[in-house]
Amino acid sequence: MTDIASTAETQDAAPKLRETAFGMPVNELLPKLREERGLTQQQLADKLYVTRQAVSRWECGETKPGIDMLKLIAVTLDVPVAMLLEMPSEGTFCQSCGMFLAQDETRAHNADGTLSDEWCKWCVNEDGGYATDCTMEEMIEFCAPMMAQGNDVAPDEAISLMRVVLPELKRWKEE
Numbered sequence: 048m049t050d051i052a053s054t055a056e057t058q059d060a061a062p063k064l065r066e067t068a069f070g071m072p073v074n075e076l077l078p079k080l081r082e083e084r085g086l087t088q089q090q091l092a093d094k095l096y097v098t099r100q101a102v103s104r105w106e107c108g109e110t111k112p113g114i115d116m117l118k119l120i121a122v123t124l125d126v127p128v129a130m131l132l133e134m135p136s137e138g139t140f141c142q143s144c145g146m147f148l149a150q151d152e153t154r155a156h157n158a159d160g161t162l163s164d165e166w167c168k169w170c171v172n173e174d175g176g177y178a179t180d181c182t183m184e185e186m187i188e189f190c191a192p193m194m195a196q197g198n199d200v201a202p203d204e205a206i207s208l209m210r211v212v213l214p215e216l217k218r219w220k221e222e
Contacts, residue, residue, distance in 0.1 A: 073117070073131055074108035080124045081106075094123050114207045128211045142217035143170035143177065144190050145209060165217065183219050 081091050081102075088102040095102070095116070104110045112120060121128035140147045142165045148154050155166040158175060172178050181189075187209045195205035213219050 071130075072108070073111060074106055076131065077102075077120070078106045080126060084124060091123070095119055114204050114211070118207075118211060127215070129215055132208070132212070139164070141165070141167040141170055143167070143219075144186055145194075145212045145216060146190070170218075177218065183213050183222075187213065 081088070086094075088106070089099045092099045092102045097116075101110075105112055117131045118128050121131055139149075144167060146153065146167050146169075148164070148167060151162055153167050155163040155168045155171045156173065157163050163171070170178055187206060191202060191205040191209055194200070194209065195202045198205070200208075
């Protein structure tokens with residue numbers, strides 16, 4: 048558990064990096080966020096229940112924190128977890144399933160025939176409607192195994208990641 052006084056101080060700190068930080072590697076972002084809040088590596092480590100050396104390795108880029116640790120870091124530093132996932136704030140991944148839209152052949156087409164910057168071809172129809180009527184949990188259940196395999200992560204990490212990312216996407220914010 049975090050101590051209430053230090054949590055209040057963290058929440059009162061004005062996050063200066065909000066917009067520019069999306070997509071920044073966590074090893075570059077973490078020390079900036081930590082220092083912005085006036086924390087040493089040891090103080091952050093204590094709040095996260097890890098060693099100072101673990102924080103140091105993350106900041107040096109030797110290792111990366113797992114998704115569950117990133118969630119804890121986000122809460123501790125009062126930033127959106129998506130900021131720590133090295134993902135842009137929007138526009139480069141499907142706003143329904145969260146898949147990166149790096150290749151044109153995975154993008155949906157807009158009504159005017161141009162490629163969409165928001166949707167993959169599996170999530171929306173040609174008329175712009177959702178291709179499948181499903182809940183967010185059903186989307187996670189369907190997509191997590193593919194995400195795990197495609198990104199070489201454990202299935203539970205993929206599920207955990209999707210449970211953090213999907214609620215922030217346009218489709219699920221609308222519901």
